[in-house]
Amino acid sequence: MTPPNPPPAESPPLMQRLFDNVYLLLVLGIVVMLIVYTGWGMWEILTMPQGTLP
Numbered sequence: 001m002t003p004p005n006p007p008p009a010e011s012p013p014l015m016q017r018l019f020d021n022v023y024l025l026l027v028l029g030i031v032v033m034l035i036v037y038t039g040w041g042m043w044e045i046l047t048m049p050q051g052t053l054p
Contacts, residue, residue, distance in 0.1 A: 011017075018024060 012020075
């Protein structure tokens, strides 16, 4: 008698594969931080009132 064939191995879900990739998370963290802080800085500069010169 032969043993039954094991079911095919399922690959992990997409989000689990993304969260398991440490380097991808590092790059995403740096990119998001740069975009947020750059956008915040540009917003502050563009909305700053005109300064008066003495």
